[in-house]
Amino acid sequence: MPTLVGVFSRPKDIGQLAEKLRGRGFTDLEIFSPVPSDELDRALAPGPSKVRYYTLIGGLTGVFTGYAMSVLMSQDWPLIVGGKPAASYAPYTIIAFELTILFGVLMTVLGTFLVGGLPYGKFGKTDVGYDPRFSAEEFGLVVRCKERDVAEIDALLRSAKAREVSLVEA
Amino acid sequence: MTPPPAVSVAELMRPARSGADSETNRDLLAVMDAPGLAYWGLLGFCVLLVHVAGAVWVYQVYEGLGIAGYAHPIFWGVYIVTFVFWVGIAHAGTLISAILYLFRSKWRNAINRSAEAMTVFAVLTAAQFLGIHVGRIWKSYFILPYPNQRGLWVNFKSPLVWDTFAISTYATTSILFLYIGMVPDLAIARDRAKGWRKLLYTALALGWQGTSRQWKAHNRTVLHLSGLATPLVLSVHSVVSWDFAMSIVPGWHATIFAPYFVAGAIFSGFAMVLTVMIPTRRIFGLERYITDYHFDNMGKFILLTSLIVGYSYMTEYFIAWYSGSEPEQTSFWYRAFGPYWISAWVMIICNAFVPQILWFKKARLHLPTLFTVSVLVNVGMWFERYVIIITGLSREYNPAAWNTYTPSAPELTILAGSFAFFGMFFLIFIKLFPVVAIAEMKELVIHEKEHQGEFWEHAHGYGETR
Numbered sequence: 001m002p003t004l005v006g007v008f009s010r011p012k013d014i015g016q017l018a019e020k021l022r023g024r025g026f027t028d029l030e031i032f033s034p035v036p037s038d039e040l041d042r043a044l045a046p047g048p049s050k051v052r053y054y055t056l057i058g059g060l061t062g063v064f065t066g067y068a069m070s071v072l073m074s075q076d077w078p079l080i081v082g083g084k085p086a087a088s089y090a091p092y093t094i095i096a097f098e099l100t101i102l103f104g105v106l107m108t109v110l111g112t113f114l115v116g117g118l119p120y121g122k123f124g125k126t127d128v129g130y131d132p133r134f135s136a137e138e139f140g141l142v143v144r145c146k147e148r149d150v151a152e153i154d155a156l157l158r159s160a161k162a163r164e165v166s167l168v169e170a
Numbered sequence: 171m172t173p174p175p176a177v178s179v180a181e182l183m184r185p186a187r188s189g190a191d192s193e194t195n196r197d198l199l200a201v202m203d204a205p206g207l208a209y210w211g212l213l214g215f216c217v218l219l220v221h222v223a224g225a226v227w228v229y230q231v232y233e234g235l236g237i238a239g240y241a242h243p244i245f246w247g248v249y250i251v252t253f254v255f256w257v258g259i260a261h262a263g264t265l266i267s268a269i270l271y272l273f274r275s276k277w278r279n280a281i282n283r284s285a286e287a288m289t290v291f292a293v294l295t296a297a298q299f300l301g302i303h304v305g306r307i308w309k310s311y312f313i314l315p316y317p318n319q320r321g322l323w324v325n326f327k328s329p330l331v332w333d334t335f336a337i338s339t340y341a342t343t344s345i346l347f348l349y350i351g352m353v354p355d356l357a358i359a360r361d362r363a364k365g366w367r368k369l370l371y372t373a374l375a376l377g378w379q380g381t382s383r384q385w386k387a388h389n390r391t392v393l394h395l396s397g398l399a400t401p402l403v404l405s406v407h408s409v410v411s412w413d414f415a416m417s418i419v420p421g422w423h424a425t426i427f428a429p430y431f432v433a434g435a436i437f438s439g440f441a442m443v444l445t446v447m448i449p450t451r452r453i454f455g456l457e458r459y460i461t462d463y464h465f466d467n468m469g470k471f472i473l474l475t476s477l478i479v480g481y482s483y484m485t486e487y488f489i490a491w492y493s494g495s496e497p498e499q500t501s502f503w504y505r506a507f508g509p510y511w512i513s514a515w516v517m518i519i520c521n522a523f524v525p526q527i528l529w530f531k532k533a534r535l536h537l538p539t540l541f542t543v544s545v546l547v548n549v550g551m552w553f554e555r556y557v558i559i560i561t562g563l564s565r566e567y568n569p570a571a572w573n574t575y576t577p578s579a580p581e582l583t584i585l586a587g588s589f590a591f592f593g594m595f596f597l598i599f600i601k602l603f604p605v606v607a608i609a610e611m612k613e614l615v616i617h618e619k620e621h622q623g624e625f626w627e628h629a630h631g632y633g634e635t636r
Contacts, residue, residue, distance in 0.1 A: 011616070031382045034192075034358075035613040041386045049390035055398070073315055073323035091327045094409065098335040101402045105343045108394045109350060116387030118353075118376040130379050132361035135354075137192035137616060 001144050003169040005129040006157035008139040015039035017160040018141060026153065028144035030127065032134035040139075051111040058107025059100045066096030129168050138163070194615055195358055198608045201454045202359070202601055209597065216594035223587020226580045227302060235305040239578035243571050244563040248581040249303035252588055254555045255438070256296035257337070257410050258431075259592075261403055262439025263289025264344060267351070268399035271392065277467050279610040280460045283355075284450065285443050286348040287605070291595040292442075293341045295588050300337075302584060329412045336409040343402055347395050353378050354388070354609040370602075407435040414558065420501035421562040424489070430482040434551060437475035437521070441547035444468055446596065448541045450605070459606050462535050469534030472525055472547065479554075480522030497567055505561045509574055513553045514561070520550025 008014045011033065018029055018040075031040050070092040078086035112118065129142035141162075143153050150167065157165045205213075230237055240247055263285040270278040304310045313334045315324045324331050357378035360371035378384060411431035414422040424430075444465070451460045490502040505514045524546050527533045534540060560575050577585075599605070 033380045033382065033385060035380075035609055035616055036385045036389050040382045041389070044382045045386060049386045051387050051390040051394065055394045059398075069315065070326040074326055077321060077323040079325060079327075088327060091332070094332045094405075095326055095335055097401075097405060098332075098339045101398050101405075102335075102339040102342060104398050105339075105346055105395060108391050108398070109346050112350065112387045112391035113376075116384040116391075117381075118378065118384065118387075127379060127381075132191075134380060135358040135361045136195055137612060 001169065002147050002150050002167060003128050004143045004145065004150065004153050004157065005131070005166055005168050006141045006143075006160070006162035007131075007133065007164040008141065008160075008162055009137070010161070011035075011037040011039055011139055013161045014139050014141050015043040017156065018043035020160075021143060021153070021156065026143055026145055026149070030129070030142040032130055032140035032142070034135055034137055034139070050115050051108060054107045054111025054114075055104050058110075059104035061107070062100035062103030063096045065103065066099035067092055069099075070095045191362070192612065192615075194608060194612045195362065197456075197458065198604055198606050198611065199359060199362060201456070201605055202603070205601055209601070213594065213597045216590040216597065219590035220587055220594055223584045223590065226583045226587070230302075230305070230580055230584075231307060237578060237580045239576050239581060241573045241575050243566060244560060244573055244575040246303075246559050246563060247575060248556075248577045248585055249299050251552065251555045251559050252585050253296050253299035253303065254410055254431075254559075255552045256292045256299070256588065256592070257407060258435035258438045258551060258555075259442045260289045260292035260296065260340070260344065260439065261407060261432070261435035262443045263287070263292075264340075264347070264399045264403040265436050265439065266443070267347060268396035268403065271396045272400060276614065277464055279607055279614065280456075280464050281443060281447060281468075281606075282610070283348075283352065283607045284447060284605050285439075286344065286351065287596065287599050287603075288439075288443060288446060288592075289344045290341075290348050291592050291599070292439075293337065293344055294595070295592050297337060297341060298591070299588070300333075329409065329416045332409045333413060336406045340402060340406045343395070343399055347399060350388070350391055350395065351607065352603060354380060355604040355607060358608050359604060404432055407431045414562070419562045419566055420495075420497040421490075421505065421558065424486065426482060426485055426489070430479070430486075433475050433478035433482065434521075434554060437472065437479050438548060438551035440468055440471050440475065441544040441551070444472070444540060444544035445548060448537055448544070450600070454600075454605075456606065459611055465537065465540055466531070466534045469528045469540055469543075472543070473528040476521060476525035476528075476547070483518060483522055501562065501565055504565050505557060508561065508565070510557060510561050510564075513557045517550050517553040517557050520546045521554060524550070 006014075006017075014031060015037070018031060021029060022043075029044060031044060033040050067089070071087040071089075074087045080086060127142075129140060131140060134140045141157065143157075145153055154165050238247055238249070263282075266278050266285040267282045270282075301307045301310050313324060313331060315326075315331075353374075353376060356371050356375040357380065360368065360375045363371050408428035408431065411427035415424055415427035417423060447460060448465075451457060487502055487506075490498045493499070504510075524543055527539065527543065533543075564574055565572055
């Protein structure tokens, strides 16, 4: 499949172009960016990231685990002082709090791997069209298309102020 | 719009031009260049000191805790003082990374990476002191709730168990926070490195290419990690303070302890960041990235936290007097005018008085002054923990059990070793990983360029002629 790469120097150009291309039915797009940019995020995938669900699930698991572990373990090995109940919830809140954070953090990191397609998606290799320039200060838009659309996309890329357009795969 | 140029597929097929690199990448990756003799000398000194301290520790394991200066009833000495000190140092990194991130303070970008790294190394250093303090290191796993054949569980009402949970959560979180934030920069290094470094960065960069999917997940993750780390950082030193406040020792049993310790931790953490960053900036020529503006802000932070710490000292003394409780009053009188008066006054002068010079902008921008203040604050904060722990224990309720503690040579050697341990890791880190967050610095550079571009386009009608 022909793959075109346009190199841009400003994220604004690329964001608008990506939306335009999507509007014309060219949906097999990828953006390479050296810096995070809200515009670019919105251009390809609108809506908030799904990482938040991972954090929520992790946090809830943590708070439940924290209370359950401390209560069940103190019931199992009761240290009765002054005839009071073996489990005391106030200090166990600290355990529950710490585990909420711990599990939340671990699940968030898992989320970034799964949602972001890390790690080792293509270990040691890079996607077609990736260039070290995209970890410098330039932005890349990769478009996969049918052969008959190459000229049209090339023109669109150039009209959107691409500094350079190249066909990396025929 | 101009009509599309007539191009053939073959014409377009050409190898990608070898990439122009950005100045930011070059400058900031240059820090990792082959080190000079001074670096090796300093690293060698640190490694040597770590080994000396390690040997003393092995000797202590063999001999028992008798070689520490403990004197009944003072069984918490330099090791616990140093543990609390390093946990405190570990607070600045998360504060800079998480809290300032949530407040969208852009000035954190230049210093957040090094501060996060310091956090990780400080937590690792602190964690060791729990093992060193226990003496019988092979029994330290008793603090973990693990199933054993006696059906015995840990006591979840004990602050020491809370500490285990807080410190291990903090260590895990700060390591992951540092790493996740560093992934885009590791990809930058991967694209430019050769040899074994290429291999290392390829593995660690996890295949990062800066696709919008990756950035989107990354941004959300950093936001959530910041959100989680903010209450965590406040909880960790609160829990450490409760190791003391939950007891009935005069001078320890106070509700002010949690906020007082958290403010002190941030205070000492910022001071350590300055102590390390002022020489680092100079040695590696990072003046363009870590500017006077950053030091000015850090100076203000130190001043603010110094005021909080100074206020806490006053509150402690006031409440001791106002409480009418004789043990409490005696304890605080003894602190200031007893045999430990030097420590107490070092603490008060270094922490509450010396930083007042930072009211003056001239002082905040004069690096030798700022550096001196930061070192004195570190000294003062170590002594703060020393004063709290030692004076508290040496005069409890029963005068028959009063005693005086003097740190022994092995304890002081291990204390010195802890600084070497921290320094060793930081020195290795500086040469292996980007010490300034490159992608985040570049965000500022590109943002600036974008705005200049807009201005230019507007003024010259760039858009129409093209």
